[in-house]
Every structure is written in C-alpha cells, then in structure tokens.
Amino acid sequence: MAYSFDEDIFVIDCWIDTKEKEQTLLNLINRVKVYNVPILLCGHSPVSIEVQKQVDYFLFDKNNNILLEKDFNEYGVVSDRWSIMNDYKVFNKVNFHHDYAIWETMRNAFQFVKRLGKKYIHFLEFDNLPDEIQYRQAFMEYVRGNDVVVQEYLEGSTREQDPYCATYIFSIKTDIANQMIEKINTKEEYFKNRPGKWQLEKVFYQTLREITGSIFVSKYIPNDEELNIYAAWNRNGILRNGARFQTYLAVDHHKKLHIHFISGFSEKPADKDYLVEVNYKNRNFFHTVTKGSYQLESLGEYVEGETVKVFYQGVEVFSETLTKNVDEFRRLNKLEWKVKESNRRFNINFIDGPYVEILDNVDLSYRVDFINRKNNKIEYSTTLRSNHWSKSSIKYFVDWEIRITGIDNDYVGTYLMDLKGQRVLISYETKSLGDNIAFIPYVEEFRKQKGCHVVCSTFHNDLFKKDYPEIEFIEPGTNAENIYALYRLGVFYENKQIDNSRHPINPIKEPLMKVATDILGIQYRETKVKLPKLSKTKKNRVCIAIHSTSQAKYWNNPNGWQDVVDYIKEKGYEVRLLSREEDEYMGNSNPKGVTLQPRGTTKEVLKTIQESKLFIGISSGLSWLAWGTDTPVVIISGFTDKHLEPMDGITRIINKEVCNGCWHTHEFDPGDWNWCPVHKNTDRQFECSKEILSNDVIKQIEKFL
Numbered sequence: 001m002a003y004s005f006d007e008d009i010f011v012i013d014c015w016i017d018t019k020e021k022e023q024t025l026l027n028l029i030n031r032v033k034v035y036n037v038p039i040l041l042c043g044h045s046p047v048s049i050e051v052q053k054q055v056d057y058f059l060f061d062k063n064n065n066i067l068l069e070k071d072f073n074e075y076g077v078v079s080d081r082w083s084i085m086n087d088y089k090v091f092n093k094v095n096f097h098h099d100y101a102i103w104e105t106m107r108n109a110f111q112f113v114k115r116l117g118k119k120y121i122h123f124l125e126f127d128n129l130p131d132e133i134q135y136r137q138a139f140m141e142y143v144r145g146n147d148v149v150v151q152e153y154l155e156g157s158t159r160e161q162d163p164y165c166a167t168y169i170f171s172i173k174t175d176i177a178n179q180m181i182e183k184i185n186t187k188e189e190y191f192k193n194r195p196g197k198w199q200l201e202k203v204f205y206q207t208l209r210e211i212t213g214s215i216f217v218s219k220y221i222p223n224d225e226e227l228n229i230y231a232a233w234n235r236n237g238i239l240r241n242g243a244r245f246q247t248y249l250a251v252d253h254h255k256k257l258h259i260h261f262i263s264g265f266s267e268k269p270a271d272k273d274y275l276v277e278v279n280y281k282n283r284n285f286f287h288t289v290t291k292g293s294y295q296l297e298s299l300g301e302y303v304e305g306e307t308v309k310v311f312y313q314g315v316e317v318f319s320e321t322l323t324k325n326v327d328e329f330r331r332l333n334k335l336e337w338k339v340k341e342s343n344r345r346f347n348i349n350f351i352d353g354p355y356v357e358i359l360d361n362v363d364l365s366y367r368v369d370f371i372n373r374k375n376n377k378i379e380y381s382t383t384l385r386s387n388h389w390s391k392s393s394i395k396y397f398v399d400w401e402i403r404i405t406g407i408d409n410d411y412v413g414t415y416l417m418d419l420k421g422q423r424v425l426i427s428y429e430t431k432s433l434g435d436n437i438a439f440i441p442y443v444e445e446f447r448k449q450k451g452c453h454v455v456c457s458t459f460h461n462d463l464f465k466k467d468y469p470e471i472e473f474i475e476p477g478t479n480a481e482n483i484y485a486l487y488r489l490g491v492f493y494e495n496k497q498i499d500n501s502r503h504p505i506n507p508i509k510e511p512l513m514k515v516a517t518d519i520l521g522i523q524y525r526e527t528k529v530k531l532p533k534l535s536k537t538k539k540n541r542v543c544i545a546i547h548s549t550s551q552a553k554y555w556n557n558p559n560g561w562q563d564v565v566d567y568i569k570e571k572g573y574e575v576r577l578l579s580r581e582e583d584e585y586m587g588n589s590n591p592k593g594v595t596l597q598p599r600g601t602t603k604e605v606l607k608t609i610q611e612s613k614l615f616i617g618i619s620s621g622l623s624w625l626a627w628g629t630d631t632p633v634v635i636i637s638g639f640t641d642k643h644l645e646p647m648d649g650i651t652r653i654i655n656k657e658v659c660n661g662c663w664h665t666h667e668f669d670p671g672d673w674n675w676c677p678v679h680k681n682t683d684r685q686f687e688c689s690k691e692i693l694s695n696d697v698i699k700q701i702e703k704f705l
Contacts, residue, residue, distance in 0.1 A: 003140070003141055003144065005035055005036070005037050005120075005140060007118055007119035007120055008035075008037045008038075008118060008119070008120040008121075008122060008140065009037060009038045009039070009040055009113055009116065009118040009120070009121060009122070010032050010035075010037055010038070010039045010040065010122050010124065011040045011042060011109045011110075011113065011121055011122070011123045011124070012025070012028065012029070012032075012039060012040070012041050012042070012055075012124050012125075012126055013042055013043050013102065013105050013106075013109075013123070013124075013125050013126065014041060014042075014043045014045070014047065014125075014126035015043055015044065015045050015126070016043075016045055016047050016051075016126070017045065021126070021127070022047070022048070022051065024126060024127055024129070025047075025051065025126040026051065026054065027129055028124065028126055028127075028128060028129055029041075029051075029054045029055060030054075031129060031130075031132060032122075032124070034132055035136065035140070037122070038056040038057070038116075038118070039054075039055040039056050039057070040055070040056065040057040040058075040059065040109060040112065040113065041055045041057065041058045041059070042058070042059040042060075042061075042105050042108060042109045042112075043059075043060065043061075043105055044060075044061055044062065044063070044064035044101055044105065045060075045064075046060055047060075057112070059108050059109060059112060061104065061105065061108055063104075064098075064101050065100055065101045065104050065187065066096045066097060066098045066100070066101045068095070068096050069093070069094070069095040069096060075187070075188070075191035075192055075198075076191065076192055076193075076194075083260065083262065083294055085294055085296075086338070087337065087338050087362060087363050088296060088335060088336065088337050088338060089334075089335070089336045089338065090248065090250045090258075090260045090296070090333075090334070090335050090336075091250070091333070091334045091335075091336070092248045092249075092250065092332070092333050093332050093333075094332070095332060097198075099190070099198065099199060099200040099203070100187050100190045100191065102167070102200055103181070103184065103190060103200065103203070103204075106123070106177070106181055107181045109121075109123075110174065110177040110178050110181050111178065111181075113174050113177075114174055114175075114178055118174060119173060119174055120140075120143055120144070120171065120172075120173060120174065121171065121172050121173075121174055121177055122139060122140060122143075122171045123167075123169070123170050123171070123172065124168070124169055125167075125168035125169070125228070127168070127228060128168060128169055128226070128227045128228065129226055129227075130169065130220070130222070130226060130227065131223070131226070134220055134221070135220065138218045138219055138220035139169070139170075139171040139218060139220065140171060142171070142216055142218070143171035143172065143173065143216075145216075146214045146215065146216040147172070147173050147176045147211075147212040147214035147215065148170065148171070148172045148173070148176060148208055148212065148214070148215045148216065149170060149171040149172075149215075149216045149217075149218050150165040150166065150170045150205065150208075150215060150216070150217060150218060151165060151166040151168075151169050151170065151217075151218045151220060151222075151227075152165055152166065152217060152218075153165055153166045153201055154265065154268055155268065157201075158205065158215075158217055162197060162202065163202070163205055163206065163209075164199065164201035164202040164204075164205050164206075165201060165204065165205040165217075166201065166227075166228070167200050167201050167204050168227065168228045169220075169227060176208075176211060176212055179211050180204075180207050180208055180211050183207050183210065183211070184203070184207065190203065243274050243276070243312040243313075243317050244263075244264050244265060244268060244269075244270045244271075244274075245261055245262060245263050245264060245270060245274055245289045246261070246262040246264075246265065247259065247260070247261060247262075247310055247317075247318040248260040248262075248333065249308060249320060249329075249333050250330075250333045250334060250335035251302050251326060251329055251330040251333060251334065251335060252330075252335040252336070252337060252408055253336075253337075254407070254408060255301070255302050255326050255330070256298060256299075256300065256301065256302065256407055256408060257280070257298075257299040257300065257301070257302040257303075257308075257322075258296050258297060258298050258299060258335050259278060259280075259296070259297050259299055259308065259310075260294070260295070260296055260335075261276075261287070261289045261293075261294070261295045261296075261297070262294050263289055263290065263291055263292050263293050263294070263295075264291075264292070269292065270289075270291050270292070271291070272291055273288050273289060273290050273291050274288070274289040274312055275287075275288050275289075275312075276288075276289060276310050276311060276312050276317070277310070277311040277312075278297065278299070278308070278309070278310055279307075279308070279309045279310075279311070280299045280300070280306065280307075280308045280309075281299075281300070281303060281306055283299070283300065296335075298365045298383065298407055298408065300407075302322065302326040302329065302330075303322065304322050304323070304324070304325055304326065305321070305322060305323075306321070306322050307319060307320065307321040307322070308320050308322070337408060337409075341362075342360055342361070342362045342364065342409070342411075343360060343361050343362075344358060344359065344360040344362075344364075344386070344411065345358075345359045345360070346358060346359070346404070346413075346415070347359065347389070348402060348415055349483070349484055349485065350400065350417055350484060350485035350486070351425075351483060351484075351485060351486040352391075352395050352486050352488070353391050353392050353393060353394055353395045353501075354370050354391055354392050354394075354398075354400045354402060354417070355389065355390075355391040356368050356384065356389060356390055356391065356402055356404070357388070357389035358384055358385075358386050358387070358388065358389075358404075359386070359387060360386035360387065362386060363385060363386050363387075364385065364386050364406065364407075364408055364409045364411075365383060365384070365385050365386075365406070365407040365408050365409075366383070366384050366385070366404050366405060366406055366407060366409075366411065367381065367382075367383055367384075367404070367405045367407055368381065368382050368383075368384045368390060368402065368403070368404050369381045369402070369403040369404075369405075370392040370394075370400060370402060371400070371401040371402070371403060372398050372399065372400070372401075373398075373399040373400065373401045373416075374398070374399055379392055379394055379398070380392040380393070380394075383407065393501045394501055395487070395488065395501055395502050396487065396501075396502055396503065396504050396518065396519045396520075396521065397487060397519065397520050397521030397522075398521065399417060399521070400416075400417040401414060401415070401416055401417070402414070402415040402416075402417075403415075417485075419450040419451070419452040419484065419485060420450065420451040420452060421451065421452065421453070422452050422453070422484035422485065423452070423453045423455055423480070423481075423482050423483050423484055424446075424450070424452045424453065424454055424455065424483070424484060424485045424486070424487070425454075425455045425456070425457070425480045425483045425485070425486045425487075426443050426446070426454055426455070426456045426457075426486075426487050426488075426489060426520070427456075427457050427476070427486065427487070427488045427489070428456075428457060428458045428459060428476065428488075428489050428490065429488045429489060429490035429492070430459075430489065430490040430491070431459045432621055433460065433602070433620075433621025433622070433624065433625060434512065434620065434621035434623070434624040435489070435490065435491075435512070435621075436458050436459055436460045436463075436621075437460070437463070437529050437531075437621070437624040437625060437627075437628060438512045438513045438515075438516065438529075438624055439489050439513070439515070439516040440456075440458065440464050440468065440529055441513070441527035441528065441529055441530070442513065442516040442517050442520055442522060442527065443456050443468075443471065443489075443516070443520070444468050444470070444471065445517075445522055445527065446520045446521075446522055447470060447471060449522055452484075452485075453472065454470075454471050454472065455471075455472045455473075455474060455480045455483070456471050456472070456473055456474070457473070457474050457475060457476045457477075457478065457480075458473065458476075459476060460602060461473040461474075461475065462601075462602070462603060463531055463532065463602060463603070463606070466532050467530035467531065467532065468530070487519055487520055488502065488519075489515070489516055489519060489520075490515075491503075491507050491508070491515060496667065497667075502519070503515075503518060503519065504518050504519075505518050508663060508664055508668070509664050511524070511526070511643050511644055511645075512644050512645065513526060513527070513646070526646060526647060526648055528627070528628065528646070528648070528649070529624075529627070529628040530628070531606060531625075531628040531629065532603065532606070533610070534603065534606055534607035534610055535607050535610045535611045536610075537611055538611060538612070538613060539574070539611045539612065539613075540572065540573050540574060540613065541573060541574045541575075541576055541608075541611065541612040541613060542568050542573045542574070542575050542576070542612060542613060542614045542615075542616065542701075542705070543575075543576045543577075543578050543608060543609050543612045543614070543615045543616070543626070543631075544561070544564075544565070544575060544576070544577055544578065544591075544594070544615075544616045544617065545577075545578045545579050545615075545616075545617040545618065545620060545622035545623065545626075546561055546577065546579055546588070546590070546591075546617075546618065547579035547580075547581040547585055547588065547620075548618055548619070548620040549620075549670070550668075550670065550673060550675055551586065551588075551673055551674050551675070551676075551686065552639040552662070552663075552675055552676060552686065552688075552689075553618055553619050553620060553637070553639060554588060554618060554686075554689065555618055555636045555637075555689050555692065556686040556689040556690045557689065557690050557691075557692060557693065557694065559694060560636075560692070560693075560694050560697065561591040562591045562592065563694035563698070564591075564616065564694060564697050564698060564701070565591040565592070565593050565594055566593065567694075567698050567701075568701070568705065569593055571705050573613065573705065574595055575591075575593065575594045575595065576594070576595050576596075576597055576608060576612065577590060577591075577594040577595065577596050577597060578597045578605055578608065578609070578622055579597075579622070580597075580599065586673060602625070605622070605625065606625060606628075606629070609625065609626045609629050609631050610629045610630070610631060612631055613631070613632075613704065613705065614631065614632050614634065614701060614704045614705065615629075615631050615632070615633045615634070616633075616634045616636070616697070616701065617633070617634070617635055617636070618635065618636055618637055619635065619637040619639065619640045619644070619645065623635050623645065624645075627645075627646050627649060627650060632649075632651070632704045633649065633650050633651065634650075634651045634652075634653065634697070634700055634701055634704075635650055635651070635652050635653065636653045636689065636692055636697060637652070637653075637654060637689065638654055638655060638658070638660045638661075638687075638688025638689040638691075638692060639660070639661070639662055639663050639688050639689070640661065640663045640664070641654075641660070641661040641663075641664055642654060644663065644664070651700050653692055653696055653697055653700055654688075654692070655688070655691045655692050655696070657691070658684075658687045658688060658691045659678055659679060659684065659687055659688055660688040661688075662676070662677050662678060662688070665677075666678075
C-alpha cells in the first residue's frame with residue numbers, strides 16, 4: 001500500500017556545540033529529505049545560518065530550563081549512581097538534568113505543528129541516522145494505524161513495572177502529542193511527587209498511557225552507531241557494538257583517575273566477558289570486563305584536557321574528555337577507599353634479575369621502580385597491584401635500588417640490594433672446559449668482594465673444590481635452598497643475537513675471562529686459575545692438543561703438526577696427544593709418531609700436563625687447563641685474537657698479515673663445522689691458521705726444549 005506523507009512533518013531536536021555534532025545533524029537532515037516532508041528544527045541552542053537554510057522552520061528557545069544540581073533537593077531528585085564494593089566506593093553524579101528542558105522543546109514544537117495543521121509528527125533527536133526504508137515502514141507508516149509508535153529503550157522496557165521508552169525517536173499524532181504535553185505544564189508538576197520516575201523516558205511513556213491505549217512498539221531493528229549516537233551517560237548503561245557493560249570515571253583522594261567497569265545493565269545482565277582497549281594519555285592497555293563483575297583500573301594522574309577512550313572490537317564505545325579541574329571532577333565522580341588495615345609484605349630477591357612481589361589482604365596499587373644505583377637510572381618501572389609480582393629483565397649484576405610508591409595509598413619504601421651474608425647461586429650454563437676454568441677465579445673474587453656465601457654449580461667441580469674451599473659446589477641441576485640472588489655464566493644468545501639482558505657488554509669482543517666479570521659486576525683483572533697439584537716430577541715429554549669443536553679452531557696448515565712433532569721427537573722428547581677424538585675426526589689426521597693419552601678423567605690429563613716440559617695447543621679447553629699449571633703453554637690460533645685467551649704465561653702464535661680474529665667480529669654458527677664467515681668456499685678459507693707456518697711454531701718452542 002502506497003502512503004502519501006502530505007500531512008506529516010519532521011521535528012528534529014538538537015544541541016549543537018561541536019562541528020562533529022553539526023555534521024551529524026546535517027547528515028540526518030539530508031537523510032529525511034528523501035521523504036519530501038517539511039522539517040522543523042528546534043532546541044535551546046542556536047545553529048548556524050547554513051544549517052537553518054537546510055530546513056523549513058527553526059524554533060529557538062533561549063530559556064534552557066534545565067534542573068541544576070543546587071535545585072535537586074528542592075525538587076526531590078536523586079540522580080547519583082554508586083557502587084559499594086569490599087574495598088572501595090564509587091559515586092557518580094551529574095550537575096544538571098535536561099529532561100524538563102526537552103519536555104519544553106517538545107511543547108514548543110508540538111504547538112507549532114498544530115498551528116501548521118500537520119497531522120503526524122515524526123520526532124528525532126539530531127544524533128539518529130535511521131535506515132531510510134526500515135524507518136518509513138516502522139514509524140511513518142505504522143503511526144497511521146496507531147496514535148503513537150515508540151521504540152523500546154532497552155528490550156522489554158515498555159513492559160516493566162515502571163515502564164519507559166526511548167524519547168530520541170518516535171512518531172505521534174499531533175493531537176495526541178499536544179494532549180500529552182498539556183498534562184504537565186510546570187517544572188514543579190514535572191519533577192515533584194515523582195521519586196525515581198522523573199526521567200524523560202518514564203514521564204513521556206507513562207503520560208502517553210494516560211491519554212491513549214493505542215501505542216505501538218516499533219519493530220525497528222537498529223544497527224550499532226545508528227540511534228542515540230552521542231549518548232554519554234544514562235541510568236542503565238549504553239549498548240555499543242554489542243558490548244553490554246557500563247563505564248564510569250572516578251578520582252580518589254590522591255587525585256588519581258580510575259575507570260570503573262560494571263558488567264551488564266540492571267535489567268539486562270551481560271552474557272559473556274568483554275576484552276576492551278583503554279586509551280588515556282600515552283597509556284594503552286587491554287582489560288577484560290569479566291561477566292558479572294565490578295572492576296576498577298587505575299589510569300594514573302588526572303590531567304585536565306585529556307580524553308579517556310574505551311574500544312570494543314575496534315569500535316569506540318566510551319569517550320569522555322576531562323574538561324573540569326580535578327577537584328570539581330572529583331566532587332562529581334568520587335572514589336573512596338574503604339579503610340582496611342593493610343598487612344602488606346614484600347617478597348624481594350635477585351634470582352635471575354630483581355623480583356618484587358607485594359602480598360597484602362588489601363587490593364592496592366603501587367609504582368615500582370628498579371633503579372641502577374651506579375648511575376641512578378630507572379632501568380624498569382611498572383604499576384603493581386597487591387598479590388602480583390614483577391621483575392626486571394636484566395639478569396646480570398646491577399647494584400639495585402627498588403623504590404615502591406603507593407598509587408592509591410600513602411606507602412613509600414626503598415629496598416637496597418645487599419649481598420653481604422646472603423646465599424648467592426652462580427650457575428655455569430656452559431659445559432666447555434675452557435669456560436669453566438676461565439670463570440672460576442672471578443666467582444671467588446665475587447665472593448670476597450660481596451661478602452656473600454657463594455653456591456656454585458660447574459661441570460668440573462672436582463677440579464675446583466680443593467683450591468676454592470670457601471665456595472659451596474653443587475652439581476648442575478641440584479636445588480639450592482634459601483638463595484637470595486642468582487647469576488648465570490656463559491655466552492647467551494636470543495634469536496641468534498647476543499642476549500643483552502644477560503650481558504652488559506658484547507662478550508665476543510671481550511677476553512673470555514671478562515665475560516664473567518661483566519656478568520658478576522666486578523672489575524676485570526687477568527687472574528690465573530688455581531688447580532690441584534697432582535705431580536711435581538717432570539718427564540721428557542711434550543703434550544699437544546690438536547682437535548676442537550669447529551674447523552676454524554684447528555691449525556689448518558696441512559703439514560704443521562707433523563713438522564712440529566718430527567722436530568720435537570728429534571730433540572728426544574715423547575709427544576703425547578691429549579685430544580680424545582679419533583684419528584681422521586672430521587677429516588683431521590693425527591700426526592704420526594705421537595703417543596695417545598689413555599682415556600681417563602680430566603684430572604689424569606691435568607697430571608700428564610704437569611709432568612710435561614711443554615704444552616702446545618689451539619684455542620680450546622685443554623689450552624686453558626694447561627695454563628692453570630706451571631708447564632709452559634703455546635697456543636696456535638688465528639680465528640681468535642690474542643686477548644681472548646690469557647696474556648700472561650702464554651706464548652701466542654698468530655699471523656696478523658692475513659685475515660684473522662673473525663670470532664670477535666662475526667656471529668659464530670656452531671652448527672656449521674666449516675664456519676669461515678669471510679672466505680668460506682674460497683682458496684682463502686681458514687687462511688688465519690693455514691698461513692701460520694711450521695717454522696713459526698718451531699722458532700717459538702725452541703726456547704722451551
């Protein structure tokens with residue numbers, strides 16, 4: 001059935017105080033123009049000439065008859081909302097109500113329409129952008145068979161014991177509209193004797209029912225962001241993007257801003273959790289509004305002019321700009337903490353970095369700063385609530401100060417790390433013999449300097465126990481009780497990059513021994529390891545160690561070892577090969593004429609070295625073991641620079657005229673046996689050791705034989 005709308009008029013109520021709202025109004029005007037129906041614009045705020053030109057009539061009433069907060073008591077209006085929880089109370093109030101002012105706007109408009117002789121009024125607040133076809137069918141057509149067509153504010157709101165409907169969209173016959181509006185003619189009649197029923201939505205619907213029973217509840221199904229777009233607060237939550245929860249702001253006595261989430265509406269509980277994003281100043285975080293819960297989150301300092309926004313599934317569902325000074329805002333939006341005696345305790349340790357846990361029977365918030373006392377730098381800062389923990393990612397030694405400041409309480413405390421008398425675990429994370437030997441002198445020095453009881457797990461405890469009696473040695477993987485701090489020794493990588501949370505300085509550019517002092521926070525000075533004295537007798541023997549864990553570590557001169565062994569044997573010495581690898585290991589041949597060291601313990605190898613006149617090796621663990629004896633040590637290496645191994649008591653042979661020192665400049669790949677980062681697969685591969693000649697070595701060992 002085709003309808004003619006010659007007897008109709010649109011009434012659009014508006015309050016325009018931003019350009020954005022003006023554009024929304026223009027969008028609505030353009031949308032309803034498709035019906036070719038006159039438009040009456042009305043309200044208590046002026047609009048621009050450009051907007052007025054878009055409509056047929058404009059009614060402006062400068063007497064904006066709002067109810068101010070100072071008059072609430074006189075008119076019996078109680079509009080505060082509050083939440084009283086175990087630990088806090090939140091009070092939110094408004095400083096005016098515009099319900100009666102809109103009632104007056106309706107009166108002006110309805111009486112004007114009556115004078116125009118129009119029969120049907122289609123009322124819209126400016127912040128509605130209804131679907132054109134659905135709106136025409138649901139409102140403009142249905143009002144012809146009814147006195148009024150209304151939209152439920154919430155599902156079932158017109159069927160409640162105290163019923164109400166939306167007042168931002170309805171269609172009504174002009175005579176019914178005027179009969180309704182004339183039932184209430186003063187502010188006193190509107191507010192007084194209506195405790196809890198003065199809200200426009202209730203007054204409108206319940207007065208209508210006194211006039212007519214021909215009220216049709218619209219079947220209009222709105223999409224999100226289509227109706228009542230700019231509603232910022234109401235008595236029962238606002239449905240946005242399907243998110244059924246309420247959002248309020250409040251300020252506590254410390255002038256800290258908080259956001260208060262309430263799951264669901266009073267008549268419509270939430271049926272699920274909602275993950276929302278909160279934006280305030282430079283802080284963005286996610287929060288889960290748990291089904292059936294009341295939740296409070298601290299936002300930090302109240303800053304006038306800033307805006308708090310909440311997004312659900314990428315859609316803005318709450319936005320409030322802090323236009324008032326903090327004292328006035330708190331008067332209207334107050335957070336009070338219930339007085340409850342705190343029994344706060346702190347669990348603080350330095351196991352794999354500084355760790356803080358706050359235990360309390362009161363849910364409070366704190367700012368925790370992890371400060372490096374050496375430079376007074378805040379290395380890490382966080383907000384921590386009671387019964388939660390946090391730690392800095394830095395795992396090497398730092399002289400820590402931990403500063404804890406209450407956010408919603410007045411606690412202020414400082415904790416200074418003090419290792420004296422504490423049990424400190426130093427854990428070796430490397431099985432390498434060289435690393436184990438290189439690091440142990442600095443474990444002992446750390447113990448002395450810090451005055452602590454060191455518990456140490458190495459992979460060669462039997463080499464160290466006797467000469468470091470003040471250290472408590474345990475096997476790797478053994479639990480250590482009552483540990484105050486933990487430091488791990490090794491070279492650590494994260495995603496193939498040096499792990500800067502474990503190393504303050506890039507370890508591959510440093511002497512191997514300095515890796516330990518960097519991690520332990522003590523000054524580096526080359527210190528020789530103390531090892532057991534297993535033999536005082538010297539034999540006519542020279543020890544060599546030729547094998548290692550990567551081809552780059554080998555002496556890659558194909559004739560080198562054989563020439564050196566032949567020279568030593570001509571001098572009348574036995575040549576003992578200490579390496580355990582079999583002949584032709586990874587293509588590397590043992591020199592002829594050597595005696596193989598019987599398989600046995602590391603201590604037995606140590607005894608053999610101590611009985612020998614000379615040790616010749618490469619950049620490997622056995623060279624470090626030999627350095628710990630009084631036997632002269634010669635190291636042949638090109639892939640490491642001189643400073644990696646000890647400088648004192650070592651004769652180092654390196655050819656600086658060719659490519660060398662790649663260990664310190666390139667990322668080592670232990671999975672590539674033939675790793676040579678500069679010249680791999682060329683005739684210059686491994687030239688750093690290929691170009692160390694037999695005679696270069698023989699000249700150096702002559703003085704020891």
